[in-house]
Amino acid sequence: MRILIAEDDTIIADGISRSLRRSGYAVDCAYTGLDADTALMTGSYDLLILDLGLPKLPGLEVLKRLRSRKSQVPVLILTALDGTSDRVKGLDLGADDYMAKPFELAELEARVRALTRRSAGTTPLIELGQLSYDQVGRVALINGQPLDLSARELGLLEFLLTRAGRLVSKDQLVDHLCGWGEEVSHNAIEVYVHRLRKKLEPGGVRIVTVRGLGYCLEKPQDEHARV
Amino acid sequence: MRILIAEDDTIIADGISRSLRRSGYAVDCAYTGLDADTALMTGSYDLLILDLGLPKLPGLEVLKRLRSRKSQVPVLILTALDGTSDRVKGLDLGADDYMAKPFELAELEARVRALTRRSAGTTPLIELGQLSYDQVGRVALINGQPLDLSARELGLLEFLLTRAGRLVSKDQLVDHLCGWGEEVSHNAIEVYVHRLRKKLEPGGVRIVTVRGLGYCLEKPQDEHARV
């Protein structure tokens, strides 16, 4: 799950990105409107957190361009202005949510969870064999027992789950788990998978290796094939 | 999602294809206009990235033929010429977008996303008898059971499937399965086929040998011929 933060105040941007990374999101930061615009064209994101008071290119313009490209990426607007005019403009231009500064990190995270779920599809709950995953709460259960996953493991599981039964390459994983400047080796991915497998094992959920190509989260066999 | 890149400059073609593969697309390359034309007739693609300055057969001609076959594949034109005349001609002939070289890979990717989004609704699922293949997820199922294929086998199957019922030569296979400077003997192909056949057998899918010419993936017999 990849998020772009467009915010010129580095203190704030840093605080948010840290907090989100700790939760297992891949986060990129853009400190000007132009950078944000470029980043949005370049990469694919699951959410944009957008400050309206950006240098080089106003936040509203970034949003406008984004939507004119027919992108449906959810946008969470951030602003110090408490006048409703910008808020209205933002929502008109297709923003999905709005927060006035100052705000609680906790609340931000809650809204992020709510917004990223939409993009992940319409199912708030993914079930796979004995495993169930709540996309909003970001909690995985095996037979009702909550799984204790690290941020990375959660990110990995989330990515695999939303693509269950499909082949996922290591490069794709790197792209979705790591933000800029924090690329990670393929070996790291192998280690994540190893650790996640151990935790998934008791639930009978399997991550299948496809040598040379990547991994694939095994979909449950049809019911009558049960042994 | 399958993309064909028609571009004679191998450096560029390679760069683009790598970048797109990384994003999860299946990419084929054609280095001459003739090859592109052939590929478009034999394979099925969701997008064509077309350089206008192609040897053997001009890009515009490739586009013209494509449209004269009533194909609606989206086309993104690439050209070094900055005169508008070619651009206009291209758009007249039914190209969907246009980029002048040099360009940013980033922007190209953005446009590719925009163009492929449209056709996203089309089913990327190929069905052949008891075999079904998800082109995006790159997973083959026989009666719902996932097939365990190696990278080579999957590449081979993919190639044959997208050309089901058509003759495919060993040379074509060598070209498609091997990257630059890593040619492989015809015998190797025979071995691949042998291994793939074994795995396909339980699904009743057959690869027919055409002596001296190549192989052909048998299209499903008519329904009442089922045994």
Place this chain on the structure above:
DNA sequence: CGCAGACTTACAAAATTCTTACGGTTTCTT
């Protein structure tokens, strides 16, 4: 028959992945 192309099988090198262990950090506790 005899040949060329295709099929099989076996095998060993090459490539990829798994697993474990270990510092460097960050986070949580006391």
Place this chain on the structure above:
DNA sequence: AAGAAACCGTAAGAATTTTGTAAGTCTGCG
């Protein structure tokens, strides 16, 4: 604030699997 615990990524060797070749057999065809 110090210590403990958890987390993360790297490194390195072990364990696997894939892959191409070689060599022999089979088959269709002239």
